[in-house]
Amino acid sequence: MKCLKIVFVLFMVVILFGCGPKTDEDLFYDVQKMMSRIDSYACEAEITVKGNLTPETYIFKQWFRKPNKFKLELIEPESLNGKITIYDGRKASIIHPQINQVWFMESFQHSDEQNMFLGYFLQNYLESEDVEIHREVKGEETFLVVDTEIPGNHVYFHRQRLWVNIEKMEPELLQVFDANDGMRIEVRYFNFQYNPKLEDHLFTVPESLEK
Numbered sequence: 001m002k003c004l005k006i007v008f009v010l011f012m013v014v015i016l017f018g019c020g021p022k023t024d025e026d027l028f029y030d031v032q033k034m035m036s037r038i039d040s041y042a043c044e045a046e047i048t049v050k051g052n053l054t055p056e057t058y059i060f061k062q063w064f065r066k067p068n069k070f071k072l073e074l075i076e077p078e079s080l081n082g083k084i085t086i087y088d089g090r091k092a093s094i095i096h097p098q099i100n101q102v103w104f105m106e107s108f109q110h111s112d113e114q115n116m117f118l119g120y121f122l123q124n125y126l127e128s129e130d131v132e133i134h135r136e137v138k139g140e141e142t143f144l145v146v147d148t149e150i151p152g153n154h155v156y157f158h159r160q161r162l163w164v165n166i167e168k169m170e171p172e173l174l175q176v177f178d179a180n181d182g183m184r185i186e187v188r189y190f191n192f193q194y195n196p197k198l199e200d201h202l203f204t205v206p207e208s209l210e211k
Contacts (some may be wrong), residue, residue: 027144028133040065044190064119069203093205116177142166
């Protein structure tokens with residue numbers, strides 16, 4: 001009988017403690033696995049740019065396809081509705097359909113547009129050896145927070161912080177900080193879609209506008 005009691009106690013210990021809450025390291029592994037499987041994504045994003053003047057907020061649609069194709073379509077403010085930024089892996093183009101014109105950006109590196117993309121964070125995260133993680137609770141939701149440096153030692157875009165909703169296992173917030181730890185960009189993601197099929201033409205400027 002005594003042996004049976006010991007076995008029962010050990011069984012209860014396994015049930016109660018063997019299936020306990022995941023550690024930060026367990027969650028980090030889950031998030032790492034999730035992010036490494038992202039080959040493409042589509043979402044809506046509320047983006048706040050905090051410069052020296054009053055912060056400005058925009059609503060965008062966002063698309064990304066590995067390794068480095070990006071597209072932004074501006075929804076709000078209304079005055080800029082339809083403005084599109086495309087990066088095809090070689091050059092960046094800004095399309096303004098309302099006036100049927102396209103401009104080419106001389107440098108997409110370290111631009112506001114590039115830093116708005118979760119895809120750019122994923123590149124930095126996967127290549128960086130300087131990654132910090134911790135768990136944080138906001139209201140009734142729990143997040144795994146992942147910090148990584150932005151390469152290039154840029155004064156205004158120095159570090160990125162991604163907030164991943166643990167219950168949904170979805171990215172919810174991306175923050176970009178300058179070298180003085182001041183927040184420069186904040187991106188909130190909505191209606192996130194993992195690995196949609198994104199065709200090449202999505203990241204191509206129409207021929208009629210290139211001429």
